[in-house]
Amino acid sequence: SYVLTQPPSVSVAPGETARITCGGNNIGSKRLHWYQQKPGQAPVLVIYDDSDRPSGIPERFSGSNSGNTATLTISRVEAGDEADYYCQVWDTSSENYVFGTGTKVTVL
Amino acid sequence: EVQLVESGGGLVQPGGSLRLSCSASGFTFSSYAMHWVRQAPGSGLEYVSSISHNGGSTYYADSVKGRFTISRDNSKNTLYLQMRSLRAEDTAIFYCVKISGSYREDPFDMWGQGTKVTVSS
Numbered sequence: 001s002y003v004l005t006q007p008p009s010v011s012v013a014p015g016e017t018a019r020i021t022c023g024g025n026n027i028g029s030k031r032l033h034w035y036q037q038k039p040g041q042a043p044v045l046v047i048y049d050d051s052d053r054p055s056g057i058p059e060r061f062s063g064s065n066s067g068n069t070a071t072l073t074i075s076r077v078e079a080g081d082e083a084d085y086y087c088q089v090w091d092t093s094s095e096n097y098v099f100g101t102g103t104k105v106t107v108l
Numbered sequence: 109e110v111q112l113v114e115s116g117g118g119l120v121q122p123g124g125s126l127r128l129s130c131s132a133s134g135f136t137f138s139s140y141a142m143h144w145v146r147q148a149p150g151s152g153l154e155y156v157s158s159i160s161h162n163g164g165s166t167y168y169a170d171s172v173k174g175r176f177t178i179s180r181d182n183s184k185n186t187l188y189l190q191m192r193s194l195r196a197e198d199t200a201i202f203y204c205v206k207i208s209g210s211y212r213e214d215p216f217d218m219w220g221q222g223t224k225v226t227v228s229s
Contacts, residue, residue, distance in 0.1 A: 030213070031214075031215075033216070035153075035216070037153075042203055042220065042221055042222055043203075043216075043219050044219070045215050045216060045217050048215035048217075054217065084152075088215075088216070090212045090213040095167060096167075097145075097155040097158075097212075098155070099145075099152060099153040099154065099155065100152075101152055102153070
């Protein structure tokens with residue numbers, strides 16, 4: 001089955017840039033989405049189709065996807081960005097939705 | 109306002125059954141495939157099951173195939189998940205999820221608040 005691998009944790013100081021990677025075989029050929037989940041809350045879509053932002057999501061959130069790695073970038077990080085982040089794709093081969101392992105972003 | 113409200117979670121013994129419901133509002137429920145995603149305590153997100161907009165097609169993760177049944181009642185704007193032969197490893201928060209469009213590759217644009225299922229003796 002298809003696997004999406006993320007680093008367990010990323011730490012960043014306020015005002016700096018956080019980069020969260022999502023690795024998968026030829027992931028660049030898939031439509032990749034990112035979700036933010038704050039403690040005790042449901043996930044929220046923050047990036048869809050590799051790099052598009054839903055309405056209401058700050059421009060500080062951006063994404064890219066190429067080759068075997070997708071990246072979520074959070075610029076000018078704020079305390080409120082502290083959360084778990086998950087990447088997600090639809091895998092045609094297994095006919096399954098696949099989520100990444102998740103990355104906890106800590107704002108120092 | 110688009111809203112998904114799950115209910116039906118609770119404590120159940122191993123081998124038992126439970127039916128989850130998800131009441132949808134704020135969008136044309138019958139136009140969208142719907143999904144269940146779960147999250148075990150301290151763990152990540154795991155896809156569980158999907159149903160097409162008209163209920164004609166259903167899909168399951170291997171971990172629940174043969175034990176869970178997804179269904180919907182478009183006249184009531186409600187999604188269901190019948191869970192049987194529950195195991196301790198099914199303990200999780202179950203989220204009802206709406207997809208944004210007509211393609212399986214589309215993103216999940218709306219999540220319910222989740223309902224907690226605990227399987228324990």
